[in-house]
Amino acid sequence: MGRSWELLSSVFLVPVSATKSLRVAVLADSDTRWKWGALTANRMAPENSDIRLDGYLLRGRATPTARQLDEVGVRADALHEVTAVQFLHAVREEPYDVLVLALVGGGVQAVLHGLGRVWEDGGAGRRKRPVVVTGYVGVVYEKLADGLLLRHGADLVLANSRQDADRFRAVYEGVGADAGSVTEVALPFLGGAAYDGGPGPSAEPGGRPHTVVFAAQPSVPENRRDRTYLLNRLVGHARRHPECEVLLKLRSKPGEHTTHIEELPYQKLVQRLDPPANLRLVYGHMGEVLDRTDLLVTVSSTAALEALHRRIPTAVLTDLGVREALGNHHFVGSGCLASWDQLDAGHRPVPDEEWVARQGVAAGGAAYDRAFDTARARIAELLARPGGLPPLAPYYTPVTAPGYLPGLLARHHLGPDGTPLPGTPAAGKEPGPVRQIVRRAARGAYRHGVQRVAPVIRRMGEL
Template sequence: MPVSATKTLRVAVLADSDTRWKWGALTANRIAPGNPGNPENPDIRLDGYLLRGRATPTARQLEEVGVRADALHEVTAVQFLHAMREEPYDVLVLALVGGGVQAMLHGLGRVWQDGPAGRPKRPVVVTGYVGVVYEKLADGLLLRHGADLVLANSRQDADRFRTVYEGVGADAGSVTEVALPFLGGAAHTGEHDPYTVVFAAQPSVPESRKDRTYLLNRLIEHARRHPEREVLLKLRSKPGEHTTHIEELPYQKLAQRFDPPANFRLVYGHMGEVLDRTDLLVTISSTAALESLHRRIPTVVLTDLGVREALGNHHFVGSGCLASWDQLDAGHRPVPDEEWVSRQGVATGGSYATAFDAARARVAGLLDRPGGLPPLAPYYTPVTAPGYLPGLLARHHLGPDGTPLPGAPAADKEPGPVRQIVRRAARGAYRHGVQRVAPVIRRMGEL
């Protein structure tokens, strides 16, 4: 009988933000052999590790994500590597930025090479992307190379990923097509009362005060033009919190300068719950657009600021969803291109239930591999990238060979109460600097 079918699997997820924790935990549940397709897989034990940094999720953000773990720890990179030396996990999901994935691959390679002799097997290592991949394709992919599975959220991404790996002579066998793990919910079947328009905001797109103020003004004006509608601004985080990207100019602060009508509101919470009452989803390039399309909700990707790589809305060329606020105010409703939607892993025809079958089968096969798995083999090594790799590793207090640098935080020691207070204060000061001081300095520089 296969190993994967004889016991509860132990799965670990290392994440560096709330959105990556959501992706990593849901992915772990969907790809682990056991109860297929269940986003709360009862056949695994899920341990979460939150990488300490500027975007470490708050308790409120974790509650909003709504994904439960059997244990949850906040760790440094070195502390995490120590845990991986001691804990016999079956599957490890690295839900990190590319540089973090690369550092952990090298650190883990060293840990498992020098690990306990009585534990010859290492976990299956999985990584991927939280949403749409519209920038730094080659850079991000090569930083993720070396994992056993590099997940692609669509057929289009899988093809692109393999092309990049094969183009540099790297093994492309790790690329595995899946779908976004958080798609779901009931399909949109008719308009609500009141008709509800939702703008899904993004922390870093667009960046400038002018552009963000423009979008907010158009949303509020849409509410004034249509008093019979409910118009919602869906926000990712509250002031002082960070998510995957830094938000220097929160819409909450910009909204204080407006006098919006009564049918305009700011909302937080789980995106799926907001989509339950949405009749029109509007965004610049948020992954929420794919969630909305999956549920057949009319979806608009705005062109007001142009169709540009810097905005990410170029990814939606050919989708049938591109439109402007002027068109929406005039009553335009987009009709998505079904072929484009299918290529993006948005399985509206019922195939979503099988989207993770291939990944689940690959994980099961690797778990049952006689003699265990070979050492991790990233494309970047001190030979292939001697001027790049050491800096990536040093950011996580690792040397060029993956071992902790002198002075790295102790792996077996939790900070005392005073240090915890200082750490929280430092994190708050950083966020204050990003959201208050940095914009002022930038404006002064433009004078």
């Protein structure tokens, strides 16, 4: 998809063998969703079989950069940047067995309707349609009904825990929609060595220091006051414990976007606080950071589940309240809620085992290894179904949501019936070099506006 993506592909592609038993396409709209989608695809592949994984990155504000993809570390056999219409064209041409839609809810719904149009009436001379899978990247703490109904219509809607599976089925059944697609799995990126107790708060000189990690989130909390408060407490903790290493784990660098827009990057705010030498900013793979973590602190990041899975002491902050807007209400009953005052005094939360088990984490290596068995079996059964699969049947249709659905589809240049709108660029046509330069400049200008101009305008409005 242009010279820039040819270079990107040369970095992230892996050799392709002559034959593949399963062809999977993952469509993702951010770095975190690409990670979830690609790892999920690999976990669902039949045992002792090969998988060809084609990656499609949906063009938009959060399209991952080469650095972000490298940090995720998940490789593909092919990688393309596409629009939704281009993805639909690729699916029409390629014999995929499974499609994984790793998108926001509105994107999933648009693509489901577009796919329905592609395979309408079997599509003259068309092969059997692939199995369509979707789900969530992590903790589902907001817009439960909205997000779920936008994902309805996929063959499998993956739930990352027993608790999520119960909630998902209740929503679908409550509106009269088929809940048979809900399939319990687990987060695909859990793993790593179990915590061994670490060096303790007073580490031996020359050894690994006791390490406290604050896992920052792009959108929680969202205002400057609360973010500055958390940073001040982090800096204060580092000053109180000079023998410890304190890490501020960041998801993206200024100018990059991930799943959520970040208007006030922590790395810019912390510069004004004169942090001590034992406080450092780190990027990179979360699993590698957890390898040296003795206490994980966050507001509500999915990193908390990764840490709990490895039995690493984990604190979910209550300083700003336990509120739905922060997402830390999801951890009520976990035993992990704590304040900076408590952590400064040496408190280490002890997780509730029953709560942890319902989240699909820290359930033992064997149980986690089997977490995708049901999904794998369901995909095999669907692929083997005589006569192929029935048409996709999302809950939202022009009849059930005539005032909502057309707008969702139009954002991706699709009409109410899933057909590309008139004037939509040809699906297979590549943009010229000038258009690519303009697109990159526009994306950079958008990110500059979000992170620099918008906060200034907001402050001026508060005067």
